[in-house]
Amino acid sequence: xxxxxxxxxxxxxxxxxxxxxxxxxxxxxxxxxxxxxxxxxxxxxxxxxxxxxxxxxxxxxxxxxxxxxxxxxxxxxxxxxxxxxxxxxxxxxxxxxxxxxxxxxxxxxxxxxxxxxxxxxxxxxxxxxxxxxxxxxxxxxxxxxxxxxxxxxxxxxxxxxxxxxxxxxxxxxxxxxxxxxxxxxxxxxxxxxxxxxxxxxxxxxxxxxxxxxxxxxxxxxxxxxxxxxxxxxxxxxxxxxxxxxxxxxxxxxxxxxxxxxxxxxxxxxxxxxxxxxxxxxxxxxxxxxxxxxxxxxxxxxxxxxxxxxxxxxxxxxxxxxxxxxxxxxxxxxxxxxxxxxxxxxxxxxxxxxxxxxxxxxxxxxxxxxxxxxxxxxxxxxxxxxxxxxxxxxxxxxxxxxxxxxxxxxxxxxxxxxxxxxxxxxxxxxxxxxxxxxxxxxxxxxxxxxxxxxxxxxxxxxxxxxxxxxxxxxxxxxxxxxxxxxxxxxxxxxxxxxxxxxxxxxxxxxxxxxxxxxxxxxxxxxxxxxxxxxxxxxxxxxxxxxxxxxxxxxxxxxxxxxxxxxxxxxxxxxxxxxxxxxxxxxxxxxxxxxxxxxxxxxxxxxx
Numbered sequence: 001x002x003x004x005x006x007x008x009x010x011x012x013x014x015x016x017x018x019x020x021x022x023x024x025x026x027x028x029x030x031x032x033x034x035x036x037x038x039x040x041x042x043x044x045x046x047x048x049x050x051x052x053x054x055x056x057x058x059x060x061x062x063x064x065x066x067x068x069x070x071x072x073x074x075x076x077x078x079x080x081x082x083x084x085x086x087x088x089x090x091x092x093x094x095x096x097x098x099x100x101x102x103x104x105x106x107x108x109x110x111x112x113x114x115x116x117x118x119x120x121x122x123x124x125x126x127x128x129x130x131x132x133x134x135x136x137x138x139x140x141x142x143x144x145x146x147x148x149x150x151x152x153x154x155x156x157x158x159x160x161x162x163x164x165x166x167x168x169x170x171x172x173x174x175x176x177x178x179x180x181x182x183x184x185x186x187x188x189x190x191x192x193x194x195x196x197x198x199x200x201x202x203x204x205x206x207x208x209x210x211x212x213x214x215x216x217x218x219x220x221x222x223x224x225x226x227x228x229x230x231x232x233x234x235x236x237x238x239x240x241x242x243x244x245x246x247x248x249x250x251x252x253x254x255x256x257x258x259x260x261x262x263x264x265x266x267x268x269x270x271x272x273x274x275x276x277x278x279x280x281x282x283x284x285x286x287x288x289x290x291x292x293x294x295x296x297x298x299x300x301x302x303x304x305x306x307x308x309x310x311x312x313x314x315x316x317x318x319x320x321x322x323x324x325x326x327x328x329x330x331x332x333x334x335x336x337x338x339x340x341x342x343x344x345x346x347x348x349x350x351x352x353x354x355x356x357x358x359x360x361x362x363x364x365x366x367x368x369x370x371x372x373x374x375x376x377x378x379x380x381x382x383x384x385x386x387x388x389x390x391x392x393x394x395x396x397x398x399x400x401x402x403x404x405x406x407x408x409x410x411x412x413x414x415x416x417x418x419x420x421x422x423x424x425x426x427x428x429x430x431x432x433x434x435x436x437x438x439x440x441x442x443x444x445x446x447x448x449x450x451x452x453x454x455x456x457x458x459x460x461x462x463x464x465x466x467x468x469x470x471x472x473x474x475x476x477x478x479x480x481x482x483x484x485x486x487x488x489x490x491x492x493x494x495x496x497x498x499x500x501x502x503x504x505x506x507x508x509x510x511x512x513x514x515x516x517x518x519x520x521x522x523x524x525x526x527x528x529x530x531x532x533x534x535x536x537x538x539x540x541x542x543x544x545x546x547x548x549x550x551x552x553x554x555x556x557x558x559x560x561x562x563x564x565x566x567x568x569x570x571x572x573x574x575x576x577x578x579x580x581x582x583x584x585x586x587x588x589x590x591x592x593x594x595x596x597x598x599x600x601x602x603x604x605x606x
Contacts, residue, residue: 004081005071010050012066012115018049022454032459040449040467042352042364043162043371046099047140050117053099053107054162056374056450059517061543062104062576063452067094067115074120076193076201076228082116083226084199087572092589095222095573097137098164102378103543105168105222105575110587116226118167123229126151132190134231135165142362145344152334154235154343156182160367161344166192166230168221172539173430175416177293178238181273183423186217186430188233194225197568201228206427215563215579218430218556220538222575224567237340239331241295243277244302246324248313249287255317256286257400262312263288264392269305271385271420271438278411279439283404287321292414295341299326369469374450376513377520379542381532382437383412385419389438398531402441405524408472409444416440416537429556433535442540443528445520447473447513456506458494464509465490479512541577548577 002009017023018039022032038045046052051066071082086093092113096106099119108115118137124144125134130151135144142161148154156176163169174185182188191205192213202225204213215224250256260281274297280289294302303326313320329341349363387395403410417437434440449467454460464470473479474486488494489505497505525542536545538552549557557579564580574581574588584591 001071001081001085004085005073005078008072008074008078010070010072012051012068012070017066018046018052019451019454022451022460024455028457028459033463036449036460036463036467038354038356038359039372040368040463041354042359042362043160043367044359044362044364045352045354045356046371047119047162048356048359050115050119053096053101054371054373055099055102056372056452057107058102058104058375058377058543059452059513060521061375062107064104064107065453067108067113068111070115070117072117072120076195079116079118079195079226079228080199080201082114083195083197083572086114087197087199087570092574093572094575095226097167097221098140098162100160100163101168101221101539102373102375103539103541103577105220105578108588110589112589118226118228121228131234132231133234134229136229137164137166137227139165141165141169142344148234149237149340149342149344152237152336152338152340154178154182154237155232156185156188156235158185160370161363162367166227168539170230170232171216171219171221171223171227173218173428173434173537174539175413175537177276177415178295179415180276180418180421181238181295181423182235183421183426184218184418184428184430184434185232186428187423187426189213189217189230189426190233191231192216193228193230195228196225197570197572211563212567214427214429215560215567217426217428218538219553219560219563220575220578223573223578223580224564225573238295238343239338239340240298240328241293241341242299242302242326242328244290244292244294244306244324244326245322246320247287247289247322248318248324249285249321250316250318251286252317253283253286253400256283257396259288259313259316259318260396260399261393262316263309264388264395266309266312267392267438268385268389268420269308270414273420273422276415278413278415280411281399281403282410283400283402284406289322290324299328302326369448370446372449372451373446374448374452374513375444375446376516377407377525377542378444378540379520379525379528380416380440380442380536380540381528382417382431382433382440382534382536383532384433384436384534385417385438386436387438399441402443402524402527402531405443405519405527406478407443407445407520407524408469408478409442409446411442412439413442414439416442429553429560431535431538431552431554432556433554434537437534440537441528441532442537443520443524444540445516456503458497458502461489461502461505462494465494470509473512473516479515538577543577545577549582552577553579 050070053064057063121138141157170185349365417439447468
C-alpha cells in the first residue's frame with residue numbers, strides 16, 4: 001500500500017495528533033504547552049495534521065482519535081489504491097477532510113482502522129466564464145471565498161471559513177448565512193468526481209450516474225464514496241447588504257412570552273431570500289438577541305421591514321437592553337469599476353502567531369470558541385412555517401419552556417429554514433423538511449480546547465481554564481454540583497497547586513461535564529423532540545437520535561438506502577447514523593443480519 005501511494009502511508013498514532021507532545025511523560029513539557037497554545041490559536045493548526053480534528057468528541061458519546069494508519073492522499077489514484085486495499089483486506093475505512101464533523105463520522109472510535117485523509121488535495125479551478133468553480137477535497141472555504149470575491153462572485157459555503165469546500169458540508173446539505181438567497185451547498189452542486197467502493201473513479205452529475213449524484217446532494221459524507229472534487233454554481237456577488245443586531249429584554253416570564261408571540265407574528269416578514277443568520281431566545285434571561293444579516297436590500301429598506309416589531313417592543317413592558325442597530329456592509333470597487341460588498345475577511349479577523357508561515361497566513365476570528373470542541377450535547381429541529389404563521393402563540397409557549405433549559409448555545413436559525421427562499425430547485429436528497437421550515441432551532445453545549453485522551457495535569461488544566469470558555473458553566477450556575485475548588489482551578493493559582501489539588505480540580509470539572517451531558521440528553525432533547533417531531537439537519541443533529549433515518553432525511557431515506565446498496569454492496573463506507581449504518585453494529589465494525597458477523601480485522605499487515 002505504501003508503495004502504491006508514493007510513500008503516503010503514515011502512522012496515524014505517531015504523526016496524526018496535533019497534541020502528540022502532551023501524551024505520556026511529555027504532558028508537563030514546554031513542547032506540550034506550545035502545542036496546546038498553537039492548537040487553541042487557530043483552527044488551521046489542527047488541520048495540518050493527518051489526524052487533527054476540530055472536535056474532540058462528545059462527553060459520554062465518542063472521542064475523536066487518529067486511525068492506526070493514514071493514507072495522506074495527494075491524488076485520486078492514491079484514494080483508489082487505499083479503497084482497493086481496504087476492500088481486499090476487509091479493513092475498517094474512515095474518510096476525513098478538514099476535520100469539521102461533530103457527529104463522529106470522520107473517526108473510528110474503536111481501534112483498528114485505515115484513514116484516508118484528503119487534506120492535501122487542494123486545487124481551485126474556475127471555468128472560462130467563471131460560471132462554475134471546481135474545488136478539491138482538501139480545499140477550505142476561506143480560499144474559495146477570497147478568490148470568488150476578487151472576481152466579483154459569490155460561492156455558497158459555510159459560516160466558518162475553515163470548513164472543507166468539497167466534503168461533508170455540501171454532502172450533508174450545507175447551510176450558509178445566505179442560503180435563503182443562494183440555496184444550500186447541495187443545491188449549488190453541478191457535478192462531483194468520486195471514488196466508489198469498487199475503486200473506480202466516476203463523474204456524477206444530472207446525466208451521468210444521476211442516482212449517485214442525487215444521493216451526494218444531501219445524503220451525507222463518508223457514505224457513498226470518497227469525493228475527489230465538486231463543481232459548484234457561482235453567482236454575482238451581492239452589491240448591498242448589512243447586519244441587524246440588538247437584544248430585547250423583558251421583566252418577567254409573561255411579558256417575555258408575549259414578546260415571543262409578537263416576534264413570531266412578525267417573523268414571516270423575514271421569510272424572503274434577503275434574510276439570514278439567527279435569533280437567540282433565552283427563557284432564563286427573558287431576552288431575545290438578534291444577530292441577522294440581509295443582502296440585496298439597503299439599510300433603509302431593512303429598517304422598514306422591522307418597523308412593526310420596533311413598535312411592538314416600544315408598546316410592551318420589554319425594552320432594548322442592547323440597542324437595535326442596522327449596519328451596512330462595507331463595499332469596494334473591482335478593477336472593472338463594479339461595487340460589491342466586502343464579506344471577507346470579517347472586520348474582527350486577525351492573523352495568528354504560531355510561527356508556522358503556512359498556518360499564520362490564514363485569518364481567524366470568532367470561531368475559535370469551537371476549536372477542539374468537547375460537546376455535552378447537540379440537537380436540532382426544523383420549525384414548520386405553517387406552525388409559525390397559523391399558531392405563533394403555541395410556538396412561543398414551546399420556545400419559552402425549551403429556552404429555559406440552561407444550555408450555553410440556543411438559536412433560531414433563519415438561514416437553516418428555507419421557506420420563502422430562492423434557488424431551491426435542485427434535485428437534492430437532503431431532508432425536504434428544510435424547504436417548508438420557517439426557522440430551525442439549534443441547541444448545543446460545549447467547552448473548547450479539551451482533550452479527553454491527554455493526562456489530567458496542571459498544564460492541560462491551565463489550557464482549559466484559559467481557552468475553554470468554562471465561565472459559561474461555572475459563572476452562570478450551569479453546574480450546581482461544582483466543587484468548592486473551582487474558582488481557584490481557573491486562576492493562576494493552578495501553577496502553585498499541590499498535585500492532589502490539581503486532581504481535585506479535574507474531578508470537579510468532570511462532574512460538571514457529566515452533569516451537563518445528563519441534563520442535555522435526558523431533559524432537553526426529549527422535550528425538544530416532543531415539541532417538534534419534525535426533521536433535523538443531519539450535520540448538526542443528535543448523536544443519539546433514535547429515529548435518525550426519518551429525522552435526518554425524511555422521505556428521501558428509502559431512495560438513499562437503495563443507492564447505497566447499489567454503489568457499496570459490501571458496506572465499505574460505514575459511519576455512525578449514516579445511510580445504511582443500521583446494518584452494522586454501533587462501532588461500525590461488524591455487519592448485522594447475517595449468520596455470521598464480518599469482523600473488521602486489525603491492519604497489522606500494513
